[in-house]
Every structure is written in structure tokens, then in C-alpha cells.
Amino acid sequence: xxxxxxxxxxxxxxxxxxxxxxxxQDVRWCPGCGDYAILxxxxxxxxxxxxxxxxxxxxxxxxxxxSRFPYYMNTYGFHTIHGRAxxxxxxxxxxRPDLTVWVVTGDGDGLSIGxxxxxxxxxxxxxxxxxxxxxxIYGLTKGQYSPTSEKGKVTKSTPYGSIDYPINxxxxxxxxxxxxxxxxxxxxxxxxxxxxxxxxxHKGVSFVEIYQNCIIFNKDTFQDVxxxxxxxxxxxxxxxxxxxxxxxxxxxxxxxxxxxxEIVDLSEDEEHKDLLIHNENDPSPNYAYLLTQMxxxxxxxxxxxxxxxxxxxxxxxxxxxxxxxxxxxxxxRLEEILYTEDIWKVGELVPSGGGGKK
Amino acid sequence: MSTTLIEKELESVTIRFAGxxxxxxxxxxxxxTDTSALMGNDxxxxxxxxxxxxxxxxxxxxxxxxxxxxxxxxxxxxxxAPDVLVVxxxxxxxxxxxxxxxxxxxxVNSDSxxxxxxxxxGWKSNPLEDNxxxxxxxxxxxxxxxxxxxxxxxxxxxxxxDRCKNFFALGLTFWMYGRSLDHTIRWIGEKxxxxxxxxxxxxxxxxxxxxxxxxxxxxxxxxxxxxxxxxPGTYRKISGNEATALGIIAVTHLTGKDVLYGTYxxxxxxxxxxxxxxxxxxxxxxxxxxxEIAACGAALGASFGGQIGITATSGPGVCLxxxxxxxxxxxxxxxxxxDIQRGGPSTGLPTKTEQAxxxxxxxxxxxxxxxxxxxxxxxxxxxxxxxxxxxxxxxxMTPVFFLSDGYIANSSEPWRLPKIADLKxxxxxxxxxxxxxxxxxxxxxxxxxxxxxIPGTPGxxxxxxxxxxxxxxxxxxxxxxxxxxxxxxxxxxIRRIADSLPPVEVLGEKNGKILxxxxxxxxxxxxxxxxxxxKEGKKVSACHLNYLNPFQKxxxxxxxxxxxxxxxxxxxxxLLFLIRAEFSAVGGSASGGxxxxxxxxxxxxxxxxxxxxxRQKIExxx
Numbered sequence: 001x002x003x004x005x006x007x008x009x010x011x012x013x014x015x016x017x018x019x020x021x022x023x024x025q026d027v028r029w030c031p032g033c034g035d036y037a038i039l040x041x042x043x044x045x046x047x048x049x050x051x052x053x054x055x056x057x058x059x060x061x062x063x064x065x066x067s068r069f070p071y072y073m074n075t076y077g078f079h080t081i082h083g084r085a086x087x088x089x090x091x092x093x094x095x096r097p098d099l100t101v102w103v104v105t106g107d108g109d110g111l112s113i114g115x116x117x118x119x120x121x122x123x124x125x126x127x128x129x130x131x132x133x134x135x136x137i138y139g140l141t142k143g144q145y146s147p148t149s150e151k152g153k154v155t156k157s158t159p160y161g162s163i164d165y166p167i168n169x170x171x172x173x174x175x176x177x178x179x180x181x182x183x184x185x186x187x188x189x190x191x192x193x194x195x196x197x198x199x200x201x202h203k204g205v206s207f208v209e210i211y212q213n214c215i216i217f218n219k220d221t222f223q224d225v226x227x228x229x230x231x232x233x234x235x236x237x238x239x240x241x242x243x244x245x246x247x248x249x250x251x252x253x254x255x256x257x258x259x260x261x262e263i264v265d266l267s268e269d270e271e272h273k274d275l276l277i278h279n280e281n282d283p284s285p286n287y288a289y290l291l292t293q294m295x296x297x298x299x300x301x302x303x304x305x306x307x308x309x310x311x312x313x314x315x316x317x318x319x320x321x322x323x324x325x326x327x328x329x330x331x332x333r334l335e336e337i338l339y340t341e342d343i344w345k346v347g348e349l350v351p352s353g354g355g356g357k358k
Numbered sequence: 359m360s361t362t363l364i365e366k367e368l369e370s371v372t373i374r375f376a377g378x379x380x381x382x383x384x385x386x387x388x389x390x391t392d393t394s395a396l397m398g399n400d401x402x403x404x405x406x407x408x409x410x411x412x413x414x415x416x417x418x419x420x421x422x423x424x425x426x427x428x429x430x431x432x433x434x435x436x437x438x439a440p441d442v443l444v445v446x447x448x449x450x451x452x453x454x455x456x457x458x459x460x461x462x463x464x465x466v467n468s469d470s471x472x473x474x475x476x477x478x479x480g481w482k483s484n485p486l487e488d489n490x491x492x493x494x495x496x497x498x499x500x501x502x503x504x505x506x507x508x509x510x511x512x513x514x515x516x517x518x519x520d521r522c523k524n525f526f527a528l529g530l531t532f533w534m535y536g537r538s539l540d541h542t543i544r545w546i547g548e549k550x551x552x553x554x555x556x557x558x559x560x561x562x563x564x565x566x567x568x569x570x571x572x573x574x575x576x577x578x579x580x581x582x583x584x585x586x587x588x589x590p591g592t593y594r595k596i597s598g599n600e601a602t603a604l605g606i607i608a609v610t611h612l613t614g615k616d617v618l619y620g621t622y623x624x625x626x627x628x629x630x631x632x633x634x635x636x637x638x639x640x641x642x643x644x645x646x647x648x649x650e651i652a653a654c655g656a657a658l659g660a661s662f663g664g665q666i667g668i669t670a671t672s673g674p675g676v677c678l679x680x681x682x683x684x685x686x687x688x689x690x691x692x693x694x695x696x697d698i699q700r701g702g703p704s705t706g707l708p709t710k711t712e713q714a715x716x717x718x719x720x721x722x723x724x725x726x727x728x729x730x731x732x733x734x735x736x737x738x739x740x741x742x743x744x745x746x747x748x749x750x751x752x753x754x755m756t757p758v759f760f761l762s763d764g765y766i767a768n769s770s771e772p773w774r775l776p777k778i779a780d781l782k783x784x785x786x787x788x789x790x791x792x793x794x795x796x797x798x799x800x801x802x803x804x805x806x807x808x809x810x811x812i813p814g815t816p817g818x819x820x821x822x823x824x825x826x827x828x829x830x831x832x833x834x835x836x837x838x839x840x841x842x843x844x845x846x847x848x849x850x851x852i853r854r855i856a857d858s859l860p861p862v863e864v865l866g867e868k869n870g871k872i873l874x875x876x877x878x879x880x881x882x883x884x885x886x887x888x889x890x891x892x893k894e895g896k897k898v899s900a901c902h903l904n905y906l907n908p909f910q911k912x913x914x915x916x917x918x919x920x921x922x923x924x925x926x927x928x929x930x931x932x933l934l935f936l937i938r939a940e941f942s943a944v945g946g947s948a949s950g951g952x953x954x955x956x957x958x959x960x961x962x963x964x965x966x967x968x969x970x971x972x973r974q975k976i977e978x979x980x
Contacts, residue, residue: 117655
């Protein structure tokens, strides 16, 4: 695949190597797990592109296979509890806006037990980078269906097939009006690296869904879309300012009537005049929403940056509000808030009744 | 006119204002309290309001009341029973009459005693006309029509005029006890600054009520309660929630750090958030989270970042936060959890007081998970103990519960203000460098606290989490002996907090037959009951705990010096359980054993103890 990002983040001013981000703790994922690729790309991407010193990076995770991530990064890290990483990260970022805070979560952690926190952290636009590692299965608990598993999924907990309709992670993110939304896949390190670098460069909340292959409990679940042999026909790589075109022969495009998308055969419409032009900066969420609705097999599955817009961040506004009040009222002094105008004095002449108040 | 007016001196008076939720009784009570405090009386208050936002008008569930005792002598409770009951409608009379002392005065808004209201309140006949009030002095005042007359020509709508009647009632009580109108007039001016017509109307109603007292001949005397004889100093009126908020602000001053206050609105804790959110210039960041869990998580995140993380809630919220608190136990990070207790279980009695979360704070988590627990015992000492909670949290790298309750939170008393210079700074240090690899779980020899290294420090990058840690290195460890050792270390660390605590004090003789042991909001009633009995020559002592885990070091010795330990609690025996567990229920000095003989006195009515209830219980044991 040869995708050149429209706005490639520039090189890091630090002279880090990938090893600077390797903690040295034994990595304990199953052999062949997609998480290895994600970890490796993350370490490499930070070494190459980060604008933040290593000691100012913090990785926060919940519970699940992917949530072991912080242990393997030679940064500050906090492996917390199931589903709550966005809440802890929000508090950390509000207290310490100087830090670059990453949240690593999975489809169960982020969308099932922690769905509430994820939504609220996205809608507040806290300046966090959230990686949702989606393998459509519960791996750590050994193979139950997850909220992103397809309906009818046969697992240990659903021997007759799951009857849950799956949740669409990017659709949740767009509904919460997240300011940066992207999708990438563990089997394409180059695309993943570019996507992570863009997520890190975005000011505001960044939400990246990473298709990840659970080799033990849900092997090849994305193979139909991301497999080498047919991904050019089934995946759509988004490039800002370019028309939505895919296919081995670059002969298929996407157009829309504003409500739904459809595939156009370009060999019949060579002028491409009504194709959708990808605009990741569209302030309205409608277009990005249309993209989230493109699912295999009816449509090609989009990868890349769906949306990237600027909006004041929660942590920044919290900081500014404090500053504004200090500017208006002056830095508070304890004396002035204890000794208000409603005080009264009791003189020495009054005999003590026996010790006064406790 | 008032030529025959007699002024009588009284030691103390307890007055209760009661009316419909929409009648402004809390506001009326607050104003009476503020003025009494500013006039130098000792005060104690008991607001009591329904959980419903506004139950149907005139009904029993809609009754809201506010009781205040104001006094020339030192007092410790809002009074067992009101001497004076001011009621705005028949429902308020029905709910509150049983509490009024026999011979007490009931002031009624006679306008509201019409058939419709009487029916709603379940009165079969008009209590103002039958024998219901024969044991009481009754003053019937047509508050509504007198207010309407006084405001004739006002620009207000008729319904708005009627809403001023609480100020008429307040004015009348101000006259009865020789109170100044100045504070309330100033308050009305500020409160309605943008609506001058409301200022005018409410001040007119207040003055009309006052003048009514002056001219009516049905009130032959007014009562004088002289300034209280209390310790010299500078005082202000304070409620428990206000003192807690001020304590949190003081923490920024004493630690030099910002506070992140993460919370989710819940009765009766929300007022702390309201107070703090106004004080952003004091370096307190408030975060109203999406739920209780996130509120606690945000506080813990701030704490990981090296700031002071505080979360607040009531019992139901503690249930939700418990997993996060346990993470703080495991990660050994400071965290302060304020639990403003209310009646439980479940949603329970949201606006009523109880102290039944002690065992929840102590044990409500999975695994062996010790935390420190402190409790306020009066509105004003909330200030001190929330600071203590932070001190312990950062000195010992542990979560600390601060327990208050609905009664402490909402009631008010005069607070002798501390001198700023007397408040002890809380020293916090973060490691800056490390010789060799940084080891996040190497402990301070004395406190067993681990180092609080914070993100942004080059060279100290490390990972922590909820999985068991290897001793010293902090790496993930499933080693059996390591788990045992770490469990012991976590327990020992909490025990060592006792090294930093002052000894418990005993009120009265240091040994004898009965020691009344209390904790939290029962302080006032226990102190008053025991003091009264001691004055009568009875052999009884008292001791009140603010540190619930660990206990202060001399507690065992104190308890063992008494034959019986009586533990009154507004729960079914939380402290009793802990005392029996810690000091062995077997034996007791009465039977020659080494242990402690403890008995409970347990009442859960949603109300604080009355002095007389405690007295009677003690007397039954003497």
C-alpha cells in the first residue's frame, strides 16, 4: 500500500531511538498477537516524531490484554482498573496539562464496562490520545464475545450464537463529537505509525480504532477486509483533499446523496465529478458519520483519519477559568476566606464557660 | 402600645420554624441563626427538609423545618425539643407539634388554617379551635393577610406578596428575642440586588413583622438572651460542609499544591462542590464527573500527577468508588474520600443523617485492603479533620476516608477561627533523581510510605498499577511470598499512622464504671449528656474518637480502665463491632478479664441523638 499522509508530522527534536521507549519488562502477550506490532510501532513512532520529552509521556490503561501496554513502555505508566482509564487520564491531564497522556483500551474495556467514561471523555475534548485496540473478542478472560463481536458469534459464552447487535466504535466517537477520529490496522505498521503520529500531534481528544488480530480466540477476524490479497478492493484509504477512490485498478469511487454512500464504477464515469472529496476538517460530524457507516461486505471499510477539527480542550478551558478568576479576584488568600465580614469577636473579659467548642 | 412590656432574661431558647417546602423555612432559620451568631450567642442548628424537591403544597411530606438553639451559656446541640414552634400551615403543625415542650409557645399562621389545608394535613377538626393545643401557649397571627396589608401598593404580584410572609414571621421572632434587623436587611439587599422591588417588599414584610410584635398586646414580654460566655477569640458561624470546603482550600495553602476535587452531585455532599466551584482563585479545580467512579478516578489521576486528589460523596457513591479506592490502596497513592453519610442502605434517606458507613469505609473492598479513616465530630472541626485526612494521605501514601454526616454537614455553630500561622504546613517531597534504576516500592523506614515520584521527572519513569507489586521494584509479581509480604506491609503502614496521632482524651475521671465512647456527629449530645450527669455528681466519663483507623495508641488503656464502655451510635453498632474486634469482647474488666466490656446504644431515626436519650441510657447502666 502506498499512502502518503496529507500532513505528515515532522521529526522529533529529541534524538530518541526506539529502545529509549522499551521498558525492559518481559512482554507477555501470546506469540503472534497483534499487540506486539502496535507496541513496536508506538515505540518507533515516539522515537521518530514526539515533540514531548519521554518523562512527560504517561500511558494509562484499564484491564484487558492491550491494557498491559504501559508496562512495556519506558515512560510513566498506570495500569488501572476495568474501563476507568479515561477517567483517571482526565484527572491527570486536568492536574498536569503539561503531560502527554495516552489511554490504551480495548473493545471490552472501552466500550463495554467503560463505555460511559469513554463517551464523556470524548465529548469533553480532553487532550488525550486514546487507542482502542479492537479484536472483537474478550481475550484476557479467554474467549467470550465482546460488544464489537458480530451478531451470531459463537464463543464460549454464546454457544448458540450471540444475540447482541454490535457497537460501532467510531460511530460512538462521532456521536460524542470527538475532534480526531481515525482507524488503522495492526498488520500495516506504516499506516499505523502515520496514524499514531497524527493522533499525537492533534490538540484535543484523539480516538484511534486499531483493528487487532487475536490469534488465539478470534483469529483472522479482519482478514476479509485487511488480508493482503483483497484489501485494495475492500479497504478505502482516506486522504485529505482527495476523492474517495479504491480498488486494485483504482476504478471504484464513493459518492453520496448526503444520507448514504454508494459505490461508483469509475470505468463508466471517468470524470469523477460527483465523487466525495475527503475533508477531515469538516466541522459538521455528518460526513464522518457517513464514513463510519461504511462496512464490509456492502462497502469498502475506510482507514485513516475520518475527522480532525480544532476545538478548545477541556483541560485548557479549566486552566483558563482558574487563571481568569485569579486575574479578576487575585490569588486567593486563606486569611481572607476564613476571616470574612461576618465574623465577631469575643473579648478576654468574658469568663470562659469551660473549654469552649471542641 | 408597649408601655407594659416586660423583658425577661433566659439562658437559652430553642425555636423551630416549620412550613411547606415552598415557604422558605430554611432561609428563615438561616437568617435567625446568622443574626443570633452575630449578636454573640452560642448557637447550634438542625435543618430538616424532605428529599422531595417540592411535595404537593400543604401535605405532610412537604413539611420542611429548621431548629436553632441560641444561648447565653455554652451549648452542644440544637436542643432536644423546641420551646417555640413557628408554623406556617396545618401540615407543619401536625408534623412538629409532638416535639414541642409542654407549655411551649406555638406561633401559627392562622390564615392557612382553612378547610382545604386542614384536610390535606389530616386534621379532622381545626386544632386552633378544638382542644389540641390546650397544653401550649398559642399565638395566632394572620401572617398572610398582615403581609398583604403591609405590602399594599407594592409592584409585586399577589402570589409574590404571599411569598414574603416568612420575612414577616422572621421579623416577629426578631422582636420576641430582641434581635437586630440589620444583618437580614443587608442580606436581602445583596440577595435581590437585581430586583429592587423584591428588596423593598421583603424588608417591608420583615419590619412589619417586627412592628407587629411591638404593638400587639398579645405578646406581653420579650426575652433577652445575653452574649454567650465562650472562649475569647474571633468567631464566625459555620456549617460542616462549609468548614469542609474551607479545609480543602486550606490544604492548597498548607501543601503549596493544587487540589483536584472530583465529584458527582449527591445529597448531602453537593454543597461542598458548590462552595469550592466558586473559589477557583484558591487553586482548587473542581471536576463534576459523569459518575461517582470517574469522580474518584479523576482525583486519583491528579494524585498520580503529584497534586492533591480529593473526591466526595455519600454512602451510595462510596459503593461505586470502592474499586478505585482499592486501586489507590494497591498503587499506594494518596487519595482523600469524603463520605458525608446519610441514611441507608441503598438510596435510603437522602436528606437524613446516619453514621452507618464506618464499616463500609473500613472493609468495603475486595482483598485485605486497609485504609485510614478520620471523622469530624462537629461542623467546625470538619476543617481540621479534612486537613488531617490530607496530611495522612500524603505522609503515608494511602487513601484516607473523611467521614462527616448529614447532621454535621448542614447544621451550624460558632467557630473560633484558627490563626493562620498556627496551621501546620504539610511537607511533601517528590524524588528528583535515583542512583541506579528507580525503585518505586522502596519504603521510608519510619512510615513505610513509598516515594511519590511524579511524571515529568526525567530518569524516574516507572509503571504502577492494580496488579500485585514486587517488593521494592514495583514490577508485576505473582510470587506467593511476595504477596504475603506486601499484604503485611500495607497493613503495617496503616497501623504506623498511629505514631503520628495525639492521644485520646477523657472527659471526667480516667477510670470508673462507665465510659461513653462516641465518634462523629454524636459528639454534641454525648458531651452535653455526660456533662449534665457529672454536674449532678454521677460517675460517668466520655471519650470521643476522630480517628477510626488506626485507633490512637492509648485507646486500649483508656477503655480498659472502665467497667463498661457505652457506645451510642446512629447505626446498628459499627464502632461497637470494631472495638470488640480490636479489644476482645471476651471477659471485660468487670469479669476480671483483660478485654473491654462494650455495649451499644443504637438508634437509626434519621435524626441526631437527643441529650435526654443518651442520659436515660447512661442512667440505666449506673
